Amino acid sequence: MSLYIVVAIASVLLNIVLVGGFYALVIRKRRALHDLNTVLMQKEQELLREIDRNNNLFSRVITEVRPDVSVLSNKTETQKFKMVTVLFADIEGFTQIVDTMNPESLIDELDRFFLKFDAVVQxxxxxxxxxxxxxxxxxxxxxxxxxxxxxxxxxxxxQMNAFMKDLQANKGQEVWSLRIGIDTGPVIAGTIGSLKPSYDIWGTTVNVASRMESSSDGGKINITGNTFLFVKEYFNCKYRGKMPVKNRGDIDMYFVEGIIPHFSHPTCLFLPNNAFVVQLQLLRLGDLEEFVLDMLEKGLPKNLYYHNLKHTVDVYTQVELIGKAEGLSDEELLLIRTAALLHDAGHLVDYDYHEEMGVKLAKEILPKYLYSSQQIEIISKTIMATKMPPKPQNLYERIICDADLDYLGRMDFLPVSNNLFKELQEHGRINSMADWNGMQVKFIEKHQYFTNTAQKLRNVNKNIQLEKIKSVIITGVT
Structure with missing residues (x-):
């Protein structure tokens, strides 16, 4: 066989080998891509299932904890309330108005008043x-x-009274004068009627509020001594004597003359300023605290040995302590305390993404407690700052990060740390106490408190705890 033919055959064989190898490579790549796509699709499906599971859990949790749904749906049930404030209002001289005014105009005017009152009470x-x-x-x-x-x-x-006075000023009708009476105390509430059921209330408080209204003057707000005790820090009230009331004895009466100056709008004593709104929100925070802590106590999984109700109370207490020491204003304290109250509430829904779930709960719950959208946004970012590793960007976030890890520098560090180990082990995040101690040493060595207050309070003791863990690792004795 000639050399030329040999070379030609070799060339053909080489091309066959190269082409075969190329196609084999292409097939392997296609298989690899197919396997990768399969894995990605599986991961995507798992992620979608996890999102769906979390959404379902969130829906279940928020249905159980929403502060209005269960109550509003049970208005048919008779309930006793310990502290309710009842208001009666009517128009002074209304009988004369009826005699002199066109009926259609009269109804139109009443509708106008009541629509305004409805908007105010809502x-x-x-x-x-x-x-x-x-x-x-x-x-x-x-x-x-x-x-x-x-x-x-x-x-x-x-605000109702101010509305009526504005009408008087604009229309020159002195007869349109509102008379208001208010009392605070226990009532019984429930629905009456079958054809046209209506929600109503009964009790001495209702009767006394009615008496306060009939004993008031046009353009005045007459409140009882009971109500005065709750509102005296916010409103200027003028004492006007006692009134005998059946089953209640002599009752003190006060005329409300307006909001006290440092809580009132600069141009109107009937409108609250921001300082008043914040004080009212701080008072309302007590209701939110009661609601959230009750929600956590009833709903948190039992295998949360660290991220439990006690931890939330610890952080909630500590942010207030640090916040005051760091010079936060009343509104800033309101926001940081609210964030601390909700920072671990997401554990009701998901363990790994509890910060995100906590933000979702905050955005669902807080509007019902009259937080503004700007306040909720600050609270949400503060909650997210507790995600590990901590990287706070502002004072709110530095405070909550320090409060969240306050236990590192406390005397009860070891029992708290053991509870966290037990929780992580049960959730499959750590295998042994030896691994846990090694992890703690690395974490504490890198950890720093961000606020001057926490550094002064906890740094020394934190270093003592670090030495104790190192000693445990060396000697094997706890």
Missing amino acids: HYNIEKIKTIGDAYMCAGGIPIKNRTNPVEVVLAAL
Whole structure:
């Protein structure tokens, strides 16, 4: 065989080998891509299932904890409330108005008044009970119990009165004068009637509020001594004597003259300024605290030995301590305390993404406690700052990060640390105590408190705890 033919055959064989190798490479790559796509699709499906699971869990949790749904749906049940503020209002001289005014115009005017009153009471989460002729009745603290209702009802009364006075000034009709009476105390509430069921309230508090209204003057707000005790820090009130009331004895009466100057709008004593709103929010925080802690106590999984109710209370307490020491304003303290209260609430839904779930819960719950969208945004970012590793960007975040890891420098470090180990082990995050101690040493050596207050309070003891863990690692004795 000639050399030329040999070379030609070799060349053909080489091309066959190269082409075969190329196609084999292509096939392997296609298989690899197919396997990668399969893995990605599986991961995507797992992620979608996890998102769906979390959304379902979130829906279940928020249905169980939403502070209005269960109560509002049970208005048919008779309930006793310990602290409700009842308001009665009517138009002074209404009988004369009826005799002199066109009926259609009269009804139009009443509708106008009552629509305004409805908007005011709705803004303050006050329950409208009924209207009878020119009389308007509402109550705060039902059907959802709260501790802010005396202040909110008096605020609503001031704004109702201001609206009527504006009408008088614009129309020159002195007859349109509102008379208001208010009392605070226990009531019984429930629904009456079968054809046209209506939510109503009964009790001595209702009767006394009615008496306060009939004993008031046109353009005045007459409150009882009970209500005065709850609102005296917010409003200027003028004592006007006692009134005998059946089953209650002599009752002190006060005229509300307006909001105290440092809580009132610069141009109007009937409108609250931001300082008043913040004080009211701080009072309302007590209701939120009660609601959230009850929600956590009933709903958190039992295998959260560290991220439990006690931890939330610890952080909630510590952010206030650090915040005051760091010079936070009242509003700033409100926001940081709210964030601390909700920072671990996401554990109700998901263990790994509890910060994100906590933000979702905050955005669902806080509007019902009249937090603004700007306040909720700050609170949400503060909650997310607790995600490990901590990288705080502002004072809010530095405070909550220090409060969240406050235990590192406390005397009860070891029992708290053991609870965290037990929790992580049960969730498959750590295998042995030896691994855990080694992890703790690395973490504490790198950890730093961010605020001057926490550094002064905890740094020394944190270093003592670090030496104890190192000793345990060396000697094997706890």
